[in-house]
Amino acid sequence: MTGLTLAITSIALALGTFMQVLDSTIANVSIPTIAGNLGVSANQGTWVITSFAVSNAISLPLTGWLMGRYGVVKTFVGATALFTVASFLCGIAWNLESLILFRILQGAVSGPMIPGSQALLIMIFPPNKRGTALAIWSMTTLVAPICGPILGGYISDNYTWPWIFLINVPVGIACTVLCWRNMASRETPTRRIPVDKVGFALLVLWVGSLQLMLDTGKEVDWFSSPAIVVEALIAAIGFVAWLIWELNEKHPIVDLSLFKRRDFTLATIAMCLAFGVFFANNLLLPLLLQTRMGYIATWAGLVAAPSGVVAVFLTPFAARIMGRIDARITATVALAAFGLSFFMRSEYTPDASFGALVMPMLVQGLAMSTFFVSMITLSLNGVPAPQIPSASGLTNFSRLMVGSIAASLATTVWDNDAAVHQTRLAEGMSSGNPIFVQTMERMQAAGLTAQQALSAVTAQVVNQAYITAALDFFRVSAWVVVAMIPLVWLCKKALSNGPSHAAAD
Structure with missing residues (x-):
């Protein structure tokens, strides 16, 4: 495959990856809008995120079997077509239950899209240009998390939330048609294998x-x-x-014998826990900004996006040096950067400026540029070549599972901690507190009734309780990711261009 056909096919394959990664992030900033429109709480709205993540995790172990049984081209094109249909169904969902059902379907059929697009990109490029193929694939996985929050916020504020799913439909149709038309004759060998x-x-x-x-x-x-x-x-x-x-x-379906390998086990534990914290924080921050700090969805998305911009900028430079530096060092830098980012968020104030909110996200971008490659390098170090696909699949399954569990627990922990802070703050709302009395008097002098003044003060107390609880969450998150650093150093030395990665390629 050469020339214009190669270029068009590469773009179509990249768009397949882009859609799947985009849908993992686009709904984050839209949760308050979706929940309000469907008449449910923001906590229930987060099921839109977790249902997709957990069904995607469950489907991953089947990806290898599907590609071996039906061929990579058919599996990828079929998954993309079904993903497009599921996106349309999400866009026409009439209540929360139907939306969750269609998100489960969307996550379940999306499993082969990322590994399939990567495998096909490598296949259509000549061996001396496979670096270009991987660069195209990598850039789409990095750019999509930037576009997700911005697109989700803009669409929620200026159109209606169903369009965050419906925008996939024309892209998915184009991707499906172009990939099948240009690659049907290049199907990989198939074989009957047990499942x-x-x-x-x-x-x-x-x-x-x-x-x-x-x-x-x-x-x-x-x-x-x-x-x-x-x-x-x-x-x-x-x-x-x-x-x-x-x-x-x-x-x-999942090769658990891999956990007998110390490096694989330690690196997988560290990666999963750190990713779970990262995923939960990415969910909580837009909720905090929109429900407690007065931000609209568009600006909440703009706060989240810079981390992806920094990751896109730094990843090529990081890739050049990671082949020469111990992966334990780069993993430590990534975990320390995550910890610093979360700690900086724990210093937020209710009137924090846009710049103050963005600074921790820039630091998070530094962590993202080395985290995944470093942790995968450590986990695959010493794994025999025939087991690398299974090992890679198991780490991805574990990572997504822990991420969905962390997202489910995040809002519960936030609510419970907020209730504790609210109880403590409410103790000051008594006639024995001169500040409270003066505040009530000033508000009544401004024309409010005693009941209206009390309601206004109560609303401020609730708001402050939730903000304080979020700061607690960020602070604990910082300590959790930093606590993963010792696990990294219990692994053996590994380089990103070591034998395991050569085998994986």
């Missing part, structure tokens, strides 16, 4: 039950609800059964 149906069914059972418990627990007062107790039991029993099955299955 672990029982293992996959058990995986869906325990992950689905766990996510349902985490998402709905707060609404029904957790374990005082029989439904939550049943879901917890199903998740626990299903997880144990899945572990036993996978460890004894000849062709497991």
